[in-house]
Amino acid sequence: MDQPNTSDLEALLARQRTAWAAKQPDAAQRLRDLGRLREAFARRLPDFVAAMGEDFGRRSVHESRLTDGMTVLREIDHLRRHLCRWMRPRRRLADWMFLPARTEVQIKPLGVVGIIAPWNYPVNLALAPLAAALAAGNHVMLKPSEHTPRTSELLRELLAEVFAEERVATVTGDAEVAARFAALPFDHLFFTGSTEVGRKVMAAAARNLVPVTLELGGKSPAIVAPDYPLDTAAERIAAGKFLNAGQTCIAPDYVFVPQGSQAAFVANLRACVERHYPALRESPDYSSIVSDTHYARLTALVEEARAAGCEVVTLPGADAHNAGKRVFAPTVIVDPPASLRVMQEEIFGPVLPVLGCASIDDAVAFVNARPRPLALYHFDHDRSRTRRVLAATIAGGVTVNDTVLHFAQSELPFGGIGPSGMGHYHGHAGFLAFSKQMPVLYQARWSSMGLLRPPYRKLADFVTKFLTR
Known part of the structure; x- marks a missing residue:
């Protein structure tokens, strides 16, 4: 398969962004998508175990089932179980001086996110963040590792079976493709790999001010x-x-x-x-x-x-x-x-x-x-x-x-600190990593802040002195 060039990648991103803007996935679609992904992955898990064995030369079948199979299935189950509750706006108390206004936090999808997965757990570290991104309502472009080509091709086949390319697309290729992928103007970029490569990914993303989650390593x-x-x-x-x-x-x-x-x-x-x-x-x-x-x-x-x-x-x-x-x-x-x-x-x-x-x-x-x-x-x-x-x-x-x-542990956030990474995922942390927590204030018919507008007089003097005492 020919490797995609930069214009191909940009065109794919544009199609995904257009599709997302036309119809953002609601709760029902997200749950359906996660369910279909789970069913297809569980059915083809033996194929993935075999592919990983071929890519490594010899890989423990039981370890593959547990670390790349069970963990992904449990993560999808956890996301589906809690998704509707996580999506609800969360009421917050307005500061007393702004009453009777009310506030809340709405959880919004970001748009189109990119995921760069490594070779050491090539299924887990691709599908777990992908599932979190889908749960948050995003469209996804996935770049699996070139060091596990059979597994990467199987990931491409699986995701093409479940999703239209405008919803989830898999980009295969070498390190040069990965570098072009990291430089795309995503709404969020998620990378798992070494600290050395993580620095390059962050520098590439910075050119477009793309926020990043970096899952790196260290000693x-x-x-x-x-x-x-x-x-x-x-x-x-x-x-x-x-x-x-x-x-x-x-x-x-x-x-x-x-x-x-x-x-x-x-x-x-x-x-x-x-x-x-x-x-x-x-x-x-x-x-x-x-x-x-x-x-x-x-x-x-x-x-x-x-x-x-x-x-x-x-x-x-x-x-x-x-x-x-x-x-x-x-x-x-x-x-x-x-x-x-x-x-x-x-x-x-x-x-x-x-x-x-x-x-x-x-x-x-x-x-x-x-x-x-x-x-x-x-x-x-x-x-x-x-x-x-x-x-x-x-x-x-x-x-x-x-x-x-x-x-x-699905209830624990996973992520590094400093050279070992930034940001978290797994469970609710993963859902939030691919979401925007958008604060909203609803002003009441009568606004207390109306008392603090020019021209300022004695009441404003009293209130400002009280608030800055």
Whole structure:
């Protein structure tokens, strides 16, 4: 398929904008559209699971069903269940000095929104924001990732089956197409991807003053308290880190354990890998790295640490890698210095730095000296100490005594802060991200503000002195 040029994209945007202006989707249409999307996606979920497996080379079927299937279906169900209530105008109290006026907030769709989806969860991170945008009453142009071409083509087929192109359109193509897509004058642009690309997307959108939601990444820390069971911490950190072979934006990127317990923690991680991924090189439950380029990048991070004299442990053993199938085995780097790339860059793979730390305060100071992370994980049964950690840090989201699970909560907003992103989605937060909260004041037949119009006299003197006392 030929890649669209800039004029093609602009023409498509113009058609969508004309269609939206002619008939903005009401509640009934939004509910129908979400229902049709859900039915078609549920029916074709096995096809998507197969396509993701082909794109990755090997991807856990069960992880695909859960992370790219269940999450999307639950998000659509949540949107449909609450949509009519969210759409209602919300009454507000007018400030007493403006009575008897009354006020409300109306929730308006924005128009045409653009969504740029990444490759690591290519269905979830395309359809979840798309469903929120549809629930808010918008038309949508979607740009899926070129790194998962089979999945992207299936997304195009699915959405063309359910929607007219004037309602939802899928734009496929390479990074150059994505750059042109990001520069279009949308009413809102939603991007999920790396911080580096996010800066470029924001700069492109700024030329047209397009508001953006950026779901980025960064280095998400895990902090294990001194008296927290190491085996439990290792089990739950391994679950979040090795999900999708670490190709997860909120995967733990490094772990602080009590000083002197590094070896014990690594031993517990090894036991987790042996238990959950027997015969890891061939295990269908352990996913491949998406491309040779990303595999080579992970190898370079590890080799730099090895050359610097760090202890590098491959789990469950040194022969677990399978470069031919892009199977990068879980790899631990013990106490790497902060100057190494593995401690500077988002890892986005199954490589886990494990650092000993004298105190939780030292761990918090280390985290706070760096860009604010997308996620933070604290393992501690002492509630007061947990409250102190949460009070002292700021992250996009937090799971206490586990990892990544806050992402799956429809009632919780999801989003980063600073270099890890801006804006939120999921559930009501997603509906609002793609809406304009329009304030409205209804003036009464008699206006109290009529007393404060020129020519100003003694009453105005009294009122203004009272109001500025």
